[in-house]
Amino acid sequence: GNSVTQMEGPVTLSEEAFLTINCTYTATGYPSLFWYVQYPGEGLQLLLKATKADDKGSNKGFEATYRKETTSFHLEKGSVQVSDSAVYFCALRRDDKIIFGKGTRLHILP
Amino acid sequence: GAGVSQSPSNKVTEKGKDVELRCDPISGHTALYWYRQSLGQGLEFLIYFQGNSAPDKSGLPSDRFSAERTGGSVSTLTIQRTQQEDSAVYLCASSPPGLTSTDTQYFGPGTRLTVL
Numbered sequence: 001g002n003s004v005t006q007m008e009g010p011v012t013l014s015e016e017a018f019l020t021i022n023c024t025y026t027a028t029g030y031p032s033l034f035w036y037v038q039y040p041g042e043g044l045q046l047l048l049k050a051t052k053a054d055d056k057g058s059n060k061g062f063e064a065t066y067r068k069e070t071t072s073f074h075l076e077k078g079s080v081q082v083s084d085s086a087v088y089f090c091a092l093r094r095d096d097k098i099i100f101g102k103g104t105r106l107h108i109l110p
Numbered sequence: 111g112a113g114v115s116q117s118p119s120n121k122v123t124e125k126g127k128d129v130e131l132r133c134d135p136i137s138g139h140t141a142l143y144w145y146r147q148s149l150g151q152g153l154e155f156l157i158y159f160q161g162n163s164a165p166d167k168s169g170l171p172s173d174r175f176s177a178e179r180t181g182g183s184v185s186t187l188t189i190q191r192t193q194q195e196d197s198a199v200y201l202c203a204s205s206p207p208g209l210t211s212t213d214t215q216y217f218g219p220g221t222r223l224t225v226l
Contacts, residue, residue: 004152043114044153044201044217062118095164096141098215102152 002027006090006101021075021092031071031092038087114218131187135204148198
C-alpha cells in the first residue's frame with residue numbers, strides 16, 4: 001500500500017545550521033509529494049510540493065527534490081532560524097487522498 | 111478571506127457519550143477531508159467528501175464514526191459511544207475544484223477531543 005516514512009524527532013539544531021529531514025515513500029505509480037508544516041499554535045499548512053520525478057519544490061528557503069530512484073523527498077534548508085521551529089510532515093497524494101508521515105518536530109536553538 | 115473553521119476548538123466528554131464535531135470549509139471548496147492526529151502519530155485519514163457524497167470512507171476506524179456533509183458546505187463528524195482511544199485532535203481540510211486541487215489542502219485549526 002501507499003505509505004510515508006520520515007525520520008523521527010525531535011531534531012534539535014542551532015540557528016544557522018544545515019537541516020535535513022529524511023522522507024521516503026512507498027506508492028504505486030507516480031504520486032505527488034508534499035511537505036506540510038505545523039507551527040506552534042497554528043494549523044497545518046502546505047510548505048512545498050513536487051508533482052513529478054526530478055521536480056524540486058521550494059519555499060521559505062526550504063527545498064525538496066522528488067527522487068524516484070530512491071523513492072525519497074528529503075527536506076533541506078541551508079541555514080535554519082528559530083522561527084523554523086515546528087512540526088514537519090512529509091506526505092504523498094494518491095488519487096484524492098493525502099497520506100501523511102508521522103511528523104518530525106524541529107527545535108531551533110538561538 | 112475566511113479559512114477553514116472548526117468547532118468546538120476543545121471538547122471534553124465522558125466515555126460512552128456521543129460527540130459532534132463541525133467543519134466549515136472555505137467557500138467554494140468542493141472537497142472536504144477529515145483527519146485524526148493522535149499524540150505521537152501522524153495524520154490519519156478518516157473520510158473524504160466530494161460535494162455531498164463520500165467516495166472514500168475507508169479511514170473511518172469503526173462503525174461508531176460517521177460523517178455527513180450538507181449543501182456542499184458544512185460537514186459534521188459524529189462519534190458515538192466515545193472511547194478513551196478516540197481522544198485526539200480532529201482536523202478538517204478543504205480544497206478547491208480542479209484537476210489537481212487535492213494537491214493543496216487548507217486545514218482548519220482542529221478540534222481537540224478528550225474522552226475521560
